[in-house]
Amino acid sequence: MSRATAPGAGAGTGTRRAGLVTLSDVARHAGVSPSTVSYALSGKRPVSDETRNRIERAVATLGYHPHAGARALAGRRSHIIALMVPLDTDVYVPTMTEIAIAVTVRAREHGYDVLLLTHDEGPEGVRRVAASGLADGVILMDVRLDDDRVAVLRAQGTPAALIGLPDDPAGVSCVDVDFALAGALCADHLADLGHRDVAFVGYGSGVYRRHAGYAERTLSGFRARAEQRGLRFLHRPCEGTYESTAGTLSRVLADRPDTTGFVVQNEGAIGPLLSLLRAGGRIVPEDASVVAICTEPLAEQHSPRLTSVTGPKRELGQAAVDQVMARITAVAEGEEPEDELRVMPPELVIRESTAPAPRRSPRT
Numbered sequence: 405m406s407r408a409t410a411p412g413a414g415a416g417t418g419t420r421r422a423g424l425v426t427l428s429d430v431a432r433h434a435g436v437s438p439s440t441v442s443y444a445l446s447g448k449r450p451v452s453d454e455t456r457n458r459i460e461r462a463v464a465t466l467g468y469h470p471h472a473g474a475r476a477l478a479g480r481r482s483h484i485i486a487l488m489v490p491l492d493t494d495v496y497v498p499t500m501t502e503i504a505i506a507v508t509v510r511a512r513e514h515g516y517d518v519l520l521l522t523h524d525e526g527p528e529g530v531r532r533v534a535a536s537g538l539a540d541g542v543i544l545m546d547v548r549l550d551d552d553r554v555a556v557l558r559a560q561g562t563p564a565a566l567i568g569l570p571d572d573p574a575g576v577s578c579v580d581v582d583f584a585l586a587g588a589l590c591a592d593h594l595a596d597l598g599h600r601d602v603a604f605v606g607y608g609s610g611v612y613r614r615h616a617g618y619a620e621r622t623l624s625g626f627r628a629r630a631e632q633r634g635l636r637f638l639h640r641p642c643e644g645t646y647e648s649t650a651g652t653l654s655r656v657l658a659d660r661p662d663t664t665g666f667v668v669q670n671e672g673a674i675g676p677l678l679s680l681l682r683a684g685g686r687i688v689p690e691d692a693s694v695v696a697i698c699t700e701p702l703a704e705q706h707s708p709r710l711t712s713v714t715g716p717k718r719e720l721g722q723a724a725v726d727q728v729m730a731r732i733t734a735v736a737e738g739e740e741p742e743d744e745l746r747v748m749p750p751e752l753v754i755r756e757s758t759a760p761a762p763r764r765s766p767r768t
Contacts, residue, residue: 413474425436425466425468426634427441427442427449427468427469429466429468430459430462430463430466430468433462433466434455434458434461434462435458436455436459437489440455441459442501442669443711444456444459444460444628445459445711447462451741453626462642466741468567469475477554481540481732481736482521482537482538482539482540483515483516483517483540484516484518484519484538484539484540485507485509485511485516485517485518485539485540485541485542485543485725485728486518486519486533486538486539486541486542486543487504487508487518487519487520487521487542487543487545488521488529488533488542488543488544488545488553489504489520489521489522489531489545489546490522490523490545490546491522491765492687495546496671496672498699498702499671499699499717500545500546502699502717502718503545503567503717503720503721504518504520504545505560506717506718506719506720506721507543507646507721507722507724507725509721510525510722510725510726511765512728514725514729516540516725516729517711519538519539520551521533527553527554527555527556530542530544530553530556530557530558530562531556533636534556534557534560534562535560538726539563540563540732541562541564541565541728541729541731541732542562542563542564542565542727542728543555543564543565543566543724543728544557544564544565544566544567544568545566545567545568546568546615546616547566547567547568547569547570547580547616547680548568548570548614548615548616549571549615549616549617549620550570550571550615551566551570552566554566554570554572554576554675555679557575557576558574558575558576561735563728563731563732563735563741564576564577564728564731565577565578565579565724565725565728565731566578566579566580566724567579567580567720567721567724568580568617568618569617569621569747570617570624573643573743573745574743575743575746576743577728577730577731577741577742577743577744577745577746578651578727578744578745578746579716579720579724579727579745579746579747579748580618580720580747580748581716581720581747581748581749581750582747582748582749583617583618583621583622583715583716583743583750584622584624584625584628584717585625585749585750586622586625586697586713586740586750587621587622587623587624587625587627587628587629587667587697588625588628588629589625589713589750589752590626590667590697590713590752591625591626591629591630591633591635591637591652591667592633593695593711593752593754593758594635594665594667594693594695595630595633595634595635597665597693597758597759597760597761598761599635599664599665599693599761600634600635600636600662600664600761601634601636601637601660601663601664601665601728602630602636602637602638602663602664602665602666602667603637603638603639603640603656603660603663603665603666604623604626604638604640604643604648604667604669604712605640605642605652605656605666605667605668605670605673605677605741606619606623606639606640606641606669606670607619607641607644607669607670608641608642608643608644608648608670609640609641609643610737611641612641619669622669622697623639623669624692626667627639628681629657631705635665636660638656638659638660638663638706640652640655640656642670642673643672643674644670644671644673644676645672645674646676646679648673649673649676649680649718650676650680652673653677653681653684657684663692664691664692664693664761664762665692665693665694665695665761666681666693666695667695667696668694668695668696668697669696669697671696671702672697674698674702674710675682675706676732677694678706678707680693681694687726688708688757688758688761689708689756689758689759690759691762693757693758693759693761694710694711694757695710695713695757695758696699696710696711696712696713696714696757697712697713697714698710698712698714698715699712699714700712700714700753703753703755704755705711706757708755708756708757709755709757710754710755710756710757711752711753711754711755711756711757711758712752712755713750713751713752713753714750714753715748715751715752716748716753717752719748720748721748723748724744727744727746730742730744735736762766
């Protein structure tokens with residue numbers, strides 16, 4: 405298969421218009437030996453600034469990209485990061501995609517490519533990737549509190565970063581949103597508005613069964629702050645479909661008919677909940693306030709625009725790449741990698757879906 409060279413390459417300069425550009429092509433274009441090109445690219449031996457500049461210009465002109473296998477043999481690195489993103493049916497794919505794109509862009513800034521793995525193979529999948537030598541490091545997403553993939557990474561000494569925080573993060577680096585604070589911000593906002601009966605509409609039961617850190621920590625933070633603020637609250641898991649949201653709302657109002665505040669940490673349930681409240685004669689925000697834990701674009705697309713608690717997405721991906729690169733570098737230099745734990749604060753943005761609690765609860 406042929407591959408076009410970089411724009412601007414021409415026959416008059418001795419460049420190749422088609423075909424795989426090789427190290428020898430770069431050497432001929434720069435007027436040096438192939439070994440000198442290899443030394444300049446790998447940094448294994450000193451090369452004069454003038455020669456290095458000629459080689460770099462030849463690389464840019466020809467669009468030369470070192471073969472991954474050759475780089476692995478020469479530098480014992482594949483220059484690949486494996487990003488493991490188990491796409492369970494209950495995860496919100498747009499958020500995962502935004503983080504994955506950020507990982508890919510940041511990795512390219514480090515001269516790395518990303519191998520995206522979406523099949524949930526658990527510890528065996530991690531063990532296979534780590535043992536193959538295909539990737540220099542691994543980034544895990546959808547991290548569970550008791551994530552058994554971490555033990556495999558720790559045992560094999562694989563440079564790894566987690567987007568999420570397990571109960572035992574030793575031997576890896578982690579970056580996460582402060583989900584406990586996210587839950588607390590929701591409770592504080594509704595309490596400040598005078599709401600006293602509040603419902604927390606969470607993810608489906610499967611998310612809690614697998615102990616997803618983002619779900620359990622948010623609920624824990626909300627519960628602790630709600631108790632401090634004297635809120636009466638219910639937590640109800642919800643699968644996120646219209647039917648399941650209708651059942652969840654019906655049970656909430658049957659158990660607590662005076663509920664006037666809703667916190668939603670299930671992107672699929674937001675639209676159905678707003679529609680169901682409206683159909684039941686509860687106007688948002690006059691009769692019921694809704695706070696969503698979701699991305700800003702999702703909060704902005706609803707009517708009314710949603711008060712939301714949002715955590716950084718792009719920054720999570722960027723930080724995870726920087727963390728795994730630091731560990732890869734440390735291992736390559738024969739040093740012990742340092743474990744880094746970074747927690748990013750979420751932000752509460754007040755919009756049109758929350759207001760002071762009504763003086764009297766709406767009629768059921």
